[in-house]
Amino acid sequence: MTGLFQTAVDAAQPTLCLPKHLPLRPKGRTIVIGAGKASAAMARVVEQHWDGPLSGLVVTRYDHAVPCEQIEIVEAAHPVPDAAGAAAAWRILETVQGLTADDLVLCLISGGGSALMTLPADGLTLDDKQAVNRALLRSGANITEMNCVRKHLSAVKGGRLAIAAAPARVVTLSISDVPGDDPAVIASGPTVADATTYEDAREILVRYGVKAPPAVEACLRAAADETPKPGDPRLDRCETVLIATPQASLEAAAEKARQAGITPIILGDAIEGESRDVGYVHAAIARQVARHGQPGQAPAVLLSGGETTVTMQGKGRGGRNGEFALAMAIALDGDSGIHAIACDTDGIDGSEDNAGAYVSPDTLQRALKTGLNPRGHLADNDAYGFFEPIGDLVKTGPTLTNVNDFRAVLIL
């Protein structure tokens, strides 16, 4: 199971997928900017393969920096932004000021960039944005919805960074971690037109009952400086290339399974929903394979990607992959011959130190022997506290890439 996960992560590593997408050297200067969990790793690959001088600044998550020689790498906080991210965003905006039409901006974008390159719109403080972010992360809103709000509270997101870089050519190399792989959504699309509006953002806060600070409410009501919409001529010289996607990683894992004589069944690269319920559905499909040979004959492996949601009701530790795995373990109830792994491809599931967790036929039995109450841990959103004592956490450390969640359910 770890092998399949590793294959999915490898397929999204910049060393493998970035070089072939580098544009030609421009007449003028080449400036590298970027933000995301994979963006420092991407910057290093650019340095290794670029023919000519480079400069620039890229922001990544704490512990995700890699040494670069020409491009400055800074670290900041994720998922809740901090002052380092704000300073980086401000400096990135400065870096692209005063460029000419002969210059090239290489923008290296990956998941997490939304929180890492954060600069509050006029009239807002970082505290305001942090408060909204925290509330959004707990509200049950999906990533698309969270990003719509973020774009309208930001001085860089939703295409605003590209406008700052005009008239230079802007080539964005993106690693997608979002359903549908829409570049406007990945890291809140700092170089991509934004079809959403201030009104949409206000509606999302209402829909999820998010209590925002007064300054945030005022900013969204004032609607002073709308993001550039599709067709905006200021974005005519911007292009985006997806260099890694959840689907490509699922395909790589599928190929690896096929080589081992196991039938891959890819269910979807963009599965959303409450983590535990998505777990129940995966468990039911796995049982269908075992009992009825549908939708494929065992030995088979269900593969899926996307980003599930945990609506916090308890006070436990653990991310959405752990919660998925715990729900699966409960639903499978020791069903023999079914194993599973659920991990965040970035190596960090939520805010703990694990990428995710394993489920094996004896998971429940071992847990019960250890005195754990599976349903109690699930009710408390405490997957970490469930899997940690039985040694079934997956720990990889940061992988320096991010194509969202990866789930594999093996039916023998």
Place this chain on the structure above:
Amino acid sequence: MTGLFQTAVDAAQPTLCLPKHLPLRPKGRTIVIGAGKASAAMARVVEQHWDGPLSGLVVTRYDHAVPCEQIEIVEAAHPVPDAAGAAAAWRILETVQGLTADDLVLCLISGGGSALMTLPADGLTLDDKQAVNRALLRSGANITEMNCVRKHLSAVKGGRLAIAAAPARVVTLSISDVPGDDPAVIASGPTVADATTYEDAREILVRYGVKAPPAVEACLRAAADETPKPGDPRLDRCETVLIATPQASLEAAAEKARQAGITPIILGDAIEGESRDVGYVHAAIARQVARHGQPGQAPAVLLSGGETTVTMQGKGRGGRNGEFALAMAIALDGDSGIHAIACDTDGIDGSEDNAGAYVSPDTLQRALKTGLNPRGHLADNDAYGFFEPIGDLVKTGPTLTNVNDFRAVLIL
């Protein structure tokens, strides 16, 4: 889409699936008893095919009676039991008293039988049982868990009816509406050994925070008369035959799709989870078919059965199939070429007059034109109020059978 649903329902019709499973005529008397939404229809088929005298009593849901000549049919309330169901249960227990080893009891069981044949254990009133039932239906507990509690508050369920019928031979013909098709779970298994205990029942009430009347708490604490456990010799002359199952109905729909040149993809016959999240997962898989030809090439139809759950948070109308359909419509967001139907095979989705609802690519658009707010209706658990004004409810009336939910998602 209606054609596929009709095919699934037809496959579970007693006229088609019952006659071949009738046992041989006994030396002594033949008594027909039973409970469930399909049980009157089953009784009529028994009368039509039985060679010899018959008598007995079968209870079904209001409006589900069909005229029989030798077997008395009574109607009662579902899903919340009423006095008619209690009277029927008492009379059924009477009917099987004093039989000999030469006699045969034909027990016709189908979904809904748990609520319809209800007789409170000593010391409990019907009001007590109704209160617990209502609380359980709203709690998020699944059908297996609800039935565990019901068995331990009942004088007939969990094998107690079979013990009353001993030493007669008891042949139970069952139409399954439960995940895993376990006869001990269908209608709370009145003629089947019960592996669950009073302690399990107490734990379920705690787990879901169900507030039970003091008499119920006292009954579960007293644990006076445990249900017969597997291996109990008093059940040696009991056998159960599954004459219709969710899987058989899915297979029938799959065959019909195949004949129309559409690839059937059966995801599972026992899919559980919160209705809306199960809807989101089905939507994501449908999109995977459309975009990537996985897990099968379009034109394809995803088929699934099982029973989802609605955790009530709003005050709207509608059942779990409507809620599934509404969530799918929202997730698909007008995706062209994807159509869906979600219905209860018994013809009644929850407590309204519809079997379920359709989703088509223009569902959202038509709803918005009508002034409906899709997410608002979903937040209010009001799928009925959403689909009714746009004419997208499926209405069949009672089908007189029940193999749980049926969902089909067509990708063209």
